[in-house]
Amino acid sequence: MxxxxxxxxxxxxxxxxxxxxxxxxxxxxxxxxxxxxxxxxxxxxxxxxxxxxxxxxxxxxxFKALGASWAIHRALRDVTGGPVTIVTATDGNHGRAVAHFARRFGQRAEIYVPDGVHPAAIQAIRDEGAAVIHVPGPYDAAVEAAAGARRGLLIQDTAWDGYEETPARIVDGxxxxxxxxxxxxxxxxxxxxxxxxxxxxxxxxxxxxxxxxxxxxxxxxxxxxxxxxxxxxxxxxxxxxxxxxxxxxxxxxxxxxxxxxxxxxxxxxxxxxxxxxxxxxxxxxxxxxxxxxxxxxxxxxxxxxxxxxxxxxxxxxxxxxxxxxxxxxx
Known part of the structure; x- marks a missing residue:
């Protein structure tokens, strides 16, 4: 079209x-x-x-490694105190990249996944040391759950009104x-x-x-x-x-x-x-x-x-x- x-x-x-x-x-x-x-x-x-x-x-x-690495690097500049938990929703690659660079940068990760993500992709996220939380329903439901977790540092690759700075950094990456x-x-x-x-x-x-x-x-x-x-x-x-x-x-x-x-x-x-x-x-x-x-x-x-x-x-x-x-x- x-x-x-x-x-x-x-x-x-x-x-x-x-x-x-x-x-x-x-x-x-x-x-x-x-x-x-x-x-x-x-x-x-x-x-x-x-x-x-x-x-x-x-x-x-x-390719998701490019956006996740830059966004986490920039977000951690603004963090004071000890380690944080980095949170995101994913249908596979973004979550694995976030988990990977959270670990490389000395942080924890909590990854929300919807229905339909291949078990091998979920295991790959776990292998990066992240906690995986299954959310019944589609990708949008997982995003909503991650955004509503009320803890940690959200590194999400989709934007909505009021949440744009981090997604913009991912795109820039x-x-x-x-x-x-x-x-x-x-x-x-x-x-x-x-x-x-x-x-x-x-x-x-x-x-x-x-x-x-x-x-x-x-x-x-x-x-x-x-x-x-x-x-x-x-x-x-x-x-x-x-x-x-x-x-x-x-x-x-x-x-x-x-x-x-x-x-x-x-x-x-x-x-x-x-x-x-x-x-x-x-x-x-x-x-x-x-x-x-x-x-x-x-x-x-x-x-x-x-x-x-x-x-x-x-x-x-x-x-x-x-x-x-x-x-x-x-």
Whole structure:
């Protein structure tokens, strides 16, 4: 679906430059690889096709490490006294990243998970030393429970009225990913396909590409599960709406409400929004694996969407946001 509210002249400020320096200072940091996929480019009809492979990022199998590390680092600057408990809700990767960096920074973590999160993903959070609390119901219910815990330091990657500073820092943390792409791409990107849950990574992509001198040069496309398409529904309505969600292998994208912080960027900056099914994503994951890219269901979603779009002759970047270790497909 084309965004009817897209404003090609709309611009926004870039993320703070200090974030890249912070990530470079972390033990184990290195840019994740950008893989060119000429055979898949030929199959889909695009000019050149690249996958940003986030299957190994700062010791974790997903991009979420970038946002969680920066947000926790900044939040702890304002904490006085002893250790705190860091709290969040998750459908998988964000919670594991929060638990990981809470431990690395000497803090405790308490992670709220909704129905539908794979047991292996829950165990991975526990393996980081965090307490896991199951909340019956969808992702939004887990967010509500974490926000209402009334203890600890909330590090949530979705925003609502009155809770925006920390989600903004998480989004800013993702800016490192796009700075790396700029350095790695041999030619400018015509199109970037971004998996969208609540919209935080999508917001980061839009902040990056719409802060440039030519804000319309790169088309940004959101990709969602057909059973959890809150971005598409909101774009169609011209305002944020909440949708009922259904079961999907794309657990990290199974979100019913767009982040209030992301919405202004989406409303004016997003070019297209697409939805994909579990079957389409399974095929895309197999295709990526055959070309040496390890992709979990969420990470394979952009290729599945590209098969529906196929912009002839374009240079396209797929954000493969997770590996199979982050979100088992079973």
């Amino acid at each position: 084309i965004n009817p509210h897209r404003d090609p002249s709309w611009t926004c400020p870039p993320a703070p430059a200090e974030i890249r320096d912070f990530h470079r200072s972390l033990p184990g940091y290195s840019p994740t690889r950008l893989v060119e996929l000429p055979e898949l480019a030929a199959r889909t009809g695009v000019g050149r096709l690249f996958a940003k492979d986030e299957s190994s990022r700062l010791g974790l199998p997903a 993702y800016s490192t990913l796009f700075a790396e792409i700029d350095e790695q791409l041999p030619v400018p990107a015509d199109m970037v396909l971004v998996p969208a849950g609540v919209g935080s990574l999508l917001q980061a992509a839009l902040a990056h590409y719409r802060s440039r001198p030519d804000p319309a040069a790169t088309r940004v496309v959101s990709v969602e599960p057909s059973v959890a398409a809150c971005v598409s529904a909101s774009v169609a309505a011209g305002r944020p709406v909440t949708v009922a969600t259904g079961p999907t292998r794309m657990a990290g994208l199974n979100c019913g409400t767009v982040s209030s912080l992301a919405w202004p960027y989406i409303h004016r900056g997003l070019d297209l929004c697409l939805t994909v099914t579990d079957a389409e994503v399974s095929g895309a994951a197999r295709a990526l694996a055959a070309h040496g890219v390890d992709a979990g269901p969420c990470g394979a979603a952009p290729l599945a969407a590209l098969n529906l779009l196929a912009p002839a002759g374009a240079t396209v970047v797929l954000l493969v946001t997770e590996g199979t270790a982050a979100n088992p497909a079973g």
